Amino acid sequence: MGIKATVLQVPIDIVTMAEAVARLEEFILKRKPHLIATANAEMVMLAQEDSDLAAILAQCHLVVPDGAGVVWAARHQGYTIPERVAGYDLAQNLLAQAAQKGYSVFMFGSHPDIISKARQAALERYPGLTIVGTRHGFFGKEDEPEILQQITAAKPDILLAALGVPKQEKWLARNLAKLNVPVCMGVGGTFDVMAGAVKRAPLWMQRTGLEWLFRLIRQPQRALRMLALPRFAVKVMLGKKG
Numbered sequence: 001m002g003i004k005a006t007v008l009q010v011p012i013d014i015v016t017m018a019e020a021v022a023r024l025e026e027f028i029l030k031r032k033p034h035l036i037a038t039a040n041a042e043m044v045m046l047a048q049e050d051s052d053l054a055a056i057l058a059q060c061h062l063v064v065p066d067g068a069g070v071v072w073a074a075r076h077q078g079y080t081i082p083e084r085v086a087g088y089d090l091a092q093n094l095l096a097q098a099a100q101k102g103y104s105v106f107m108f109g110s111h112p113d114i115i116s117k118a119r120q121a122a123l124e125r126y127p128g129l130t131i132v133g134t135r136h137g138f139f140g141k142e143d144e145p146e147i148l149q150q151i152t153a154a155k156p157d158i159l160l161a162a163l164g165v166p167k168q169e170k171w172l173a174r175n176l177a178k179l180n181v182p183v184c185m186g187v188g189g190t191f192d193v194m195a196g197a198v199k200r201a202p203l204w205m206q207r208t209g210l211e212w213l214f215r216l217i218r219q220p221q222r223a224l225r226m227l228a229l230p231r232f233a234v235k236v237m238l239g240k241k242g
Contacts, residue, residue, distance in 0.1 A: 007044055008239065010054070013062055017083065033180050035185075037057055039064065043166070046228075057169070102130070104131070105159075109135075111138070117194075121196070132154040159185070160185055168187075169186050
């Protein structure tokens with residue numbers, strides 16, 4: 001167990017990117033199933049109203065400070081957060097490590113065309129990477145046994161699930177024991193970026209905490225979701241530590 005911050009009752013692991021990747025490799029070597037979440041302000045605010053999501057985040061084996069808002073909130077409360085550990089970057093570092101160390105990966109979620117392109121992009125970017133399977137994210141409850149069978153038969157070391165928050169966290173948590181995959185991580189829109197369907201913010205915007213603004217400009221349909229950000233800031237400023 002590492003040191004944790006608490007942001008609006010959501011536990012956040014105080015880790016650097018290198019430390020997060022090292023923790024994930026420890027999980028792989030232990031061979032037991034582990035659940036990883038990448039927390040941003042939207043997720044933390046969802047957890048205020050969704051007790052199931054809040055319980056899942058409390059039980060995760062690793063919750064990294066994905067969003068600039070979460071990093072700001074933790075620092076505002078007096079925690080020492082060394083850096084933002086963006087979910088997209090963590091996934092890329094994990095894929096690079098998998099290619100280098102021979103760990104296998106299963107990619108689950110997103111649109112069929114997107115996941116196909118994301119798979120190809122991963123294989124080109126990380127020579128030697130073993131992707132043991134892919135499955136798109138369009139399914140009903142009746143399809144779940146088949147999906148679980150497909151993933152468990154592939155026996156991956158890493159399962160990246162891109163179903164959106166909170167669906168991906170709930171699906172992974174509900175099926176964690178059945179999946180028996182050492183690293184199960186929700187990755188949101190990671191496959192969209194890998195496939196080239198969505199452009200990521202310039203590095204300077206990422207570093208200055210303005211990636212949310214870039215996303216809003218590029219995807220105005222996110223405006224309603226972005227309303228959570230000012231509410232998050234107000235709750236943090238009015239609240240006590242934790």
